[in-house]
Amino acid sequence: MITTAQKIVSHGHTTSDQVTLDYDARFLRRKVLTTDNGAQILVDLPKTTSLAQGDALETTDGTRIGIRAAAEPLLEIKGQDLHRIAWHIGNRHTPCQIEADRLLIQRDHVMAQMLNTLGAHVHEVVEPFTPEGGAYGHGRTHGHDHNAQHGPDHEHSHAHDH
Numbered sequence: 045m046i047t048t049a050q051k052i053v054s055h056g057h058t059t060s061d062q063v064t065l066d067y068d069a070r071f072l073r074r075k076v077l078t079t080d081n082g083a084q085i086l087v088d089l090p091k092t093t094s095l096a097q098g099d100a101l102e103t104t105d106g107t108r109i110g111i112r113a114a115a116e117p118l119l120e121i122k123g124q125d126l127h128r129i130a131w132h133i134g135n136r137h138t139p140c141q142i143e144a145d146r147l148l149i150q151r152d153h154v155m156a157q158m159l160n161t162l163g164a165h166v167h168e169v170v171e172p173f174t175p176e177g178g179a180y181g182h183g184r185t186h187g188h189d190h191n192a193q194h195g196p197d198h199e200h201s202h203a204h205d206h
Contacts, residue, residue, distance in 0.1 A: 046076065046084045049101035049109065052093060057100050059110035066114040067139065067150070067173045070095040079109055097174050113172035119156055120171075121147040123164040132162060139175035148173060 061079040073092040078084050087101060095101075097113040122145065123129055130147055133140045138155060141148035149155060151168065159166050 046086050047103040047105060047107065048086045048088055049103045050088050050090075051102040052089070052095065053100040053102050053108060055096075055098040057108055057110075059100050059108040061107075062110035062112045063101075064112045064114045065095070066116040067175070070111065070113070080112075085109060094177070097172065113174050115170050116173055117151045118148045118169050118171055118173055119151055119159070120167045120169045121149065121159055121164045122167075123162075125163065129159060129162055129164050132158065139173075141173060141175045148175070 061081045061083060063077050063079045063085075065077075071092065071094050072087060073089050074087060076084055076086050085101065085103060095111045097111060099111040100108040101111070102108050121129060121133075126145075126147060130140065130142060133147065133149060133155070136155070138149050138152075148169070148171065150173065156166050
């Protein structure tokens with residue numbers, strides 16, 4: 045039997061089960077998910093929502109299913125100028141997990157090449173990915189793929205690119 049979850053409960057609640065999802069899969073509105081214990085739940089939220097590690101889905105019977113960030117292929121970025129490197133990543137609207145001594149982004153060979161050019165130390169890792177939210181602390185940033193939005197002949201410059 046599939047139960048329905050229509051509510052998100054923020055961090056800090058006890059859960060009876062969990063669902064492990066990568067970053068892209070944690071952005072959803074309506075979808076059937078299978079929990080780590082094999083139960084199926086229909087997520088039916090009023091709007092598309094970004095679920096975070098530690099959130100919980102509450103089913104119609106009051107059961108809470110925790111959200112866990114899955115390990116996924118990432119680039120670990122280290123270097124002396126992390127603040128400058130982070131600026132370049134942000135200038136490309138790339139989701140980024142910011143830590144004291146490193147940055148994490150989804151694997152992208154073009155970004156890796158740019159980061160190496162900037163003097164960063166880039167290594168492939170497989171870890172859970174929990175990037176920063178949008179500019180106001182909520183939501184997501186979105187990739188800066190010009191072809192998908194404007195077509196292959198679209199051009200514009202980033203005034204501060206080096």
